[in-house]
Amino acid sequence: MATVVNNPPADRSDGNGMGFLLGMIVLVVVLALFFFYGLPMLRQTSAPSAPSEVQVEVPDQINIDVEPAE
Known part of the structure; x- marks a missing residue:
């Protein structure tokens, strides 16, 4: 009979x-x-942002006189 060895x-x-x-x-x-x-x-996008109004001050008159360069 043969002997079987299981390693x-x-x-x-x-x-x-x-x-x-x-x-x-x-x-x-x-x-x-x-x-x-x-x-x-995620917290920034889920929170409603407060409406912010940008205030730009424009003068009544603007001096556009340009002197040519020599």
């Missing part, structure tokens, strides 16, 4: 959680960017 599979846990650590760092960076840039932009 155990190779242990592939060489990463030691490095992928998880990098994923968490990327997640923290994305969340920080969202809080610093995304939330203020």
Whole structure:
């Protein structure tokens, strides 16, 4: 009768959680960017802006006499 030997599979846990650590760092960076840039932009667009009137003062008379250069 033949003897069958089943070798155990190779242990592939060489990463030691490095992928998880990098994923968490990327997640923290994305969340920080969202809080610093995304939330203020969302709050600005959702808040109604107060009507602002621009006042431009124009004089009654404008001197348009131009002397030609020599």
